[in-house]
Amino acid sequence: MIADLNKDRPVRAALLGAGYIADWHAGAIQATPGVELVAVCDTSQAAATALAETYGIAPYTDLATMLDAGICDAVHIVTPPQTHRMLAETCLNAGQHVLVEKPVALSAEDTLAIHEAALANDRIFAAGHNFMGTPGYMRLRDAVEMGRVGCVAAAEINWHFPLAPLRSGPFGLWLLQEPRNLLLELGPHLFAFAVDLFGPLHIEHVSLSKPIAIPGDTTRPQSWRILATAGRVAVTINLSLVETMDDRSVTLHGSTATARLDYANDVLVIDAENAADIVANPFLRQMSLAGQHLREGMVNGVRQLVSLNRKSPYGLSFFGLTGAFYTAIRTGRPLDKRFSGDSAVAVMTAIDAALALLPKPEKKPKPATRKKPKPSVLIIGGTGFIGRDLTRAWVARGRDVRVLSRGQSGPFDDIADHVELFGASLSNPDQLAAAMDGIEIVYHLGKSLDATWDAALKNDVGVTETIARAANASGVARFIYTGTIASYDMSDPGVTITEQTGFADDMTDRNIYARSKAECEARLLEMHRKYALPLTIARPGIVVGKGGPLQHWGIGRWHGAGAVRIWGKGNHTLPFVLNEDVAEALILMAENDAAIGQSFNLVGEPMLSACDYFDAIHARLGARIKVKPGNLTAFYASASVKYALKKHVLRRGGLSNPSLADWKSRAHFSPFDNSLPKAVLGWAPEARRDVFLTKAIDEADLLGF
The missing domain is CATH 3.40.50.720 (NAD(P)-binding Rossmann-like Domain)
Structure with a gap:
């Protein structure tokens, strides 16, 4: 070959x-x-x-x-x-x-x-069914072939893993454009296991549940249950995308044993009976399971430690896939059937059969009229969390809006007579000039999450300058940029932060996101002074509300949906703010000439600590999230070790090692004074605790069900 x-x-x-x-x-x-x-x-x-x-x-x-x-x-x-x-x-x-x-x-x-x-x-054509590339899956397949599981009667193949974009966007993603795309995107992992272990699947039943409404569109199912057979094996495929504990597993029920592969963590455990007497049997059985779990934990832990996490289970799955592909190319031998074209066809045939059983899709919402929008407001980042509320708020005020979008579908189909989706490269001045034709107000809500400072200078700072120059050349009346309160040094609880506080002169010891946003602000302010850019800067706090994520990294480091390690002890007040209040402030900035040349910290009334927030989630939703305090010095020390290893062992350049003060800033120790936006803009963020909690938790779809 x-x-x-x-x-x-x-x-x-x-x-x-x-x-x-x-x-x-x-x-x-x-x-x-x-x-x-x-x-x-x-x-x-x-x-x-x-x-x-x-x-x-x-x-x-x-x-x-x-x-x-x-x-x-x-x-x-x-x-x-x-x-x-x-x-x-x-x-x-x-x-x-x-x-x-x-x-x-x-x-x-x-x-x-x-x-x-x-x-x-x-x-050679290989299908990217990477989860079958893990060592654990190969051991499971060997166990089945050697008869260690016995005759397999039934199999359960699970994907219980939160899909945050269903609740918080971005809603323009391909997998959210149609209900069927969810199964097309995630189903191949699950169907591929069944096809490889048992052969072609015959789909018997598909049931959907836990629908969630997509803004401007129809609902999407968050739970799929598919019943099938493969020869003499009954196969159940469960796909759940709500905020549940991660369970991505394959369980085989055989005549000799039950085998369970946690393919996301590469852990295989086989539970089999033993021939001991009735007293010793339970003890020996549980000791066998304990020993297997200990072995799996030790092997995976050592493997990730010595490889600096390059050989995480997910990474190993790609190594196995890629290794099989190139082994076939180099040797001329047939490709491993896990990834072969025949298997790919069998997998997609089964998915086609499951999709054929779906109910007829709902009709997409249509706008009240079919008039063409005449936008005077341009929102860059309009399909994001803040941008969606801002777009709808402007439409409610009678303005048409142009939203820069990579695709031609977004969360505004129901108001498409007032919202125009426009494709433009943020680094192309000519395309940006076309996007700003007829525009009076420009919002730049975008951000770039970069791993190196050089990349941030190009993708965030450079892009922001290009957008601002295009806006100024187009003669817009207002250019509103969203920075972040993360650019402040918030490590000292004795310092109250106002708009006069300012950022550090030297930001090189800060995380790249905070540093990049601060640099964007500095260059925009210079353009305001030199070229009269009609600039206003907004710095939102920890934004919550409908469409916001449960796993908010402004509060702590998350370990799935059920556990979080808070930045610090979690007993000091955090700068929460409702998304709808942020949108209102952004509109007030455009309507008030006194806002030009100013910056505003958009922080709500002091109300909740991190612990208060999670207690409220428990009280209102019945979900007790495991909350642990985070030692920020320990976070800093651990990150410093990783930085040194990546720099000196893996020889990676351009990385940053944020200071201890930067880590402490993530806890938002310093309180904020929000009097300036209230005085200048007439802004009135929600001050009623119960109303705030209703909007931040009850109506926010944090869990998806």
């Missing part, structure tokens, strides 16, 4: 797509012997360049150009699912082997087309 491969050099691999998942593929490629990562291609020049600089590879923005360059032998396709078939066929026809992220395609028909293109071109 690979007679044309030069055995004297590594297999050359390229990434097609530079999003979040591409980084996992890149790490797995680099960890695979005999493989060299050489290029990345993405239609976004900024995304391609950023990933290329991280791994020292060549960036491309055009697939044909990359393929014509002849620099690669295999391509990992990690683009949006609807592009997979076309891109895979293009690469296969160009002589490339392909590994396609799940879902491989949108139907069994499309998956079969990819498979047939691979066969026609004598190339």
Whole structure:
């Protein structure tokens, strides 16, 4: 199959797509012997360049150009699912082997087309069913094949894992655009286990529950229960996306034993009877389980420690997938059936059958009229948590709004006669100028979460300057930028912060997000002084309300939905603020000329500590979240050790090591004085505790059910 491969050099691999998942593929490629990562291609020049600089590879923005360059032998396709078939066929026809992220395609028909293109071109096509790449899954499969579980009568395959975007957005994601996309996105993991262990699936029943309303759209099911058979095995597939404890597992009920694989944590435990007498049997059985858990914990703990978490279970799943793919390429042997084209077709055939049993989708809401919007307000970041409320608040005031969006679907279908979705690159002055045509008020609510300071200067600071220059050149009446209170030094409880407090002159010891936001503010203020940019700066506090996440990292470090380690002891008042109050303040800034040139800390009335907040969640929702105080000195020490190891052992550059004061700032020890926005803008944040809690907790869909 690979007679044309030069055995004297590594297999050359390229990434097609530079999003979040591409980084996992890149790490797995680099960890695979005999493989060299050489290029990345993405239609976004900024995304391609950023990933290329991280791994020292060549960036491309055009697939044909990359393929014509002849620099690669295999391509990992990690683009949006609807592009997979076309891109895979293009690469296969160009002589490339392909590994396609799940879902491989949108139907069994499309998956079969990819498979047939691979066969026609004598190339390897691998499906990205990565969770079957873990060592634990291989041991489970071996146990089944060796008869340790006996004859398997039933299997339960679970995905109980919160999907926060269902409740807090962004709602323009592909997986949220249609109810079926949820199963297309997550189902391949679960169906692939069943197909690999037992063969083709016959779908008998699908039930949906726990619907949640998507703003401007219809509802989405958060719980799926699928009943199927595979030969003589009864298969139950459970998919739950509400805020529950993580349980991603495969449980096999056999005549000899019950085997349970926690595939998210790579833990396999086999519970079997023993032949001891009736007194010793319970003891020995539990000791066997305890011993297995101890072994799994020790192996995984040591593995992650010595690899600096590069060999986490999730990372190992990609190593296993990538290793199987390149072993087949180098040896010419058939690809492991876990990832083969035949298996991919069987998986998508079963998913098609499940989708066919779904009820007819609800009709999407339509706007009251079909008039074309005439926007005078532009919101960058309008599909985010704050942006959604701000957009709707402006529409309620009679203004049409233009929202910069990567896609043409968003959470405003019901008010589409007043909201225009506009695609533009934030680094392209010409496209930004077009976006600002007819605009009086510009909001920049966007942010860039970067791992290095150089990346932040390019993706956050540089982009913000470009947006501001375009706004000023367009003659807008107001440019409103959202910074963050995180840029303040909030480590001293004896210092009350006002808008006059200012940031430190030297921000190099701060986390990159806080430092980058402060730098954006400094450069915007310089543009205000030099070029009369009509600037107003807003710094929201810890924003809560409908559409906000349960796992809010402004409060502490979360460990799933059920446990959080608070920044500090959690008994001091935090700067909470309702999202609707933030939106109201942002509108008041645009309507009040006295706001030009000023900054406002948008912090609600002092009301709750972190412990108060979690006590209220328990009282109102019945959910007792395990809350532990966090020692900030210990956080700092641990982060410093990790920083040193990454810098000196892994040789990673551009990283930062925030100071102890920065870690203490995360606890928001310093109180805030919110009198300025109240005096200048007439802002009146919610002061009634019970009303605040109703909006922040009862009506916020924190748990999703």
